[in-house]
Amino acid sequence: MTTCMECGLPMRLTKEEALEMSCSGTHFIEDGMTLTPVTGKGLRLGNPSKVIQCEYGKGVEIGNFCDIYKAMIGSYTKIKRFVEIQENVEIGKFCKIMSFVFIPTGVRIGNYCFIGPGTLFLNDRYPAAVGQWEISLTEVEDNVSIGGGAVILPGVKIGKGSLIGAGSVVTKSIPPSVIAYGNPCKVVRPI
Ligand SMILES: CC(C)(COP(=O)(O)OP(=O)(O)OC[C@H]1O[C@@H](n2cnc3c(N)ncnc32)[C@H](O)[C@@H]1OP(=O)(O)O)[C@@H](O)C(=O)NCCC(=O)NCCS
Numbered sequence: 661m662t663t664c665m666e667c668g669l670p671m672r673l674t675k676e677e678a679l680e681m682s683c684s685g686t687h688f689i690e691d692g693m694t695l696t697p698v699t700g701k702g703l704r705l706g707n708p709s710k711v712i713q714c715e716y717g718k719g720v721e722i723g724n725f726c727d728i729y730k731a732m733i734g735s736y737t738k739i740k741r742f743v744e745i746q747e748n749v750e751i752g753k754f755c756k757i758m759s760f761v762f763i764p765t766g767v768r769i770g771n772y773c774f775i776g777p778g779t780l781f782l783n784d785r786y787p788a789a790v791g792q793w794e795i796s797l798t799e800v801e802d803n804v805s806i807g808g809g810a811v812i813l814p815g816v817k818i819g820k821g822s823l824i825g826a827g828s829v830v831t832k833s834i835p836p837s838v839i840a841y842g843n844p845c846k847v848v849r850p851i
Contacts, residue, residue: 664683664685664687665685666683666684667681667682667683667685669683669687670687671687671688672687672689672695673687673688673690673698674689674690675689675705678698678705681698686698686712686713696708696710696711697710697711698711703720703721703722704719704721704722705722706722706723706724706725706741707724709722709723709724709726709727709728710726710727710728710729711726711728712729712730713729713730714728714729714730714731714732714733715731715732715733716732716735716737717733717735717736717737717753718735718736719736720733720735720736720737720738721737721738721739722739722743723739723740723741723742723743723759724741724742725741725742726739726741726742726743726744726745727743728743728744728745729745729746729747730746730747730748731745731746731747731750731751731763732750733751734751734752734753734754734755734771735754736754737751737752737753737754737756738755738756739757740756740758740761741759741760742760743757743760743761743762743763744761744762744764745757745763746765748766749763749765749766749767749768749769750767751763751769751773752770752771752772752773752802753771754771754772755769755771755773755774755775756773756774756775757775758775758776758777758778758779758808759777760777760778761775761778761779761780762779762780762781763775764781764782764783765783765795766795766796766797766798766814767781767783767798767799767800768797768798768799768800769800769804770799770800770801770802770803770804770820771802772802772803773800773802773803773804773805773806774804774805774806775800775806776805776806776807776808776809776810776826777809778809779806779808779809779810779812780811780812781798781812782811782812782813782814783795783796783798783814784796784814785813785814785815795814796814796815797815798812798814798815798816798817799816799818800812800817800818801817801818801819801820801822801836802821803820803821804818804819804820804821804823805822805823806818806823806824807823807824807825807826807827807828807841808827809826810825810827810828810829810830810845811828811829811830812830813830813831816830816831816832816833816834817833817834818830818833818834819834819835819836819838820836820837821836822834822835822836822838822839822840822851823838823851824840824845825839825840825842825845825848826841827841827843828840828841828842828843828845829842829843829845830844830845831844831845832844832845834847835847837850837851838850838851839851
């Protein structure tokens with residue numbers, strides 16, 4: 661099939677055509693030897709990133725070498741290079757997700773959040789290679805900033821407007837409007 665049954669556009673698009681399209685079906689950007697799948701409208705997608713079955717708003721920007729699957733990304737959020745975002749993750753509007761961030765299933769991030777480079781969210785408190793695994797939900801409220809290299813353990817909530825220091829290990833929930841850092845991450849002062 662060379663044209664899409666849903667929107668009638670060719671299945672293979674240029675990046676410019678993909679930016680304009682508003683189809684929820686999967687199309688492909690042809691770029692040299694690679695074919696990058698894209699859906700939706702207004703996406704600026706690096707190469708060779710994969711964005712599969714995601715829902716996203718206007719003006720979302722995704723850098724090179726990202727892998728994003730079945731996630732929701734709000735309008736004007738920017739995702740830098742080498743980011744993995746897994747199924748059912750929700751990210752709000754106007755966020756900035758820096759390079760090398762890992763966001764697994766079970767994480768919800770609000771609007772206007774900054775997630776520093778190399779931040780690691782974890783979702784299973786007692787992981788094992790085989791057998792059952794259990795996801796604990798992690799929530800990052802609006803206007804939170806997380807410094808580079810932080811590790812966020814499963815099931816915590818980071819309150820609105822708080823700032824987590826670089827390299828912190830967040831083992832428990834953090835209230836709103838505070839600066840917190842360290843391993844384990846502790847509240848240091850209000851903002
Ligand atoms: C948490 C942070 C905001 C604190 O800044 P600050 O209030 O100016 O703190 P100071 O630099 O005055 O440090 C105060 C004390 O906390 C310690 N400290 C500061 N940041 C720390 C951190 N992330 N982890 C552990 N200790 C930290 C300092 O060593 C200092 O200790 P001391 O009193 O024993 O000397 C800042 O250090 C930080 O981590 N910012 C995030 C930076 C970042 O990742 N940016 C990403 C951009 S890409």
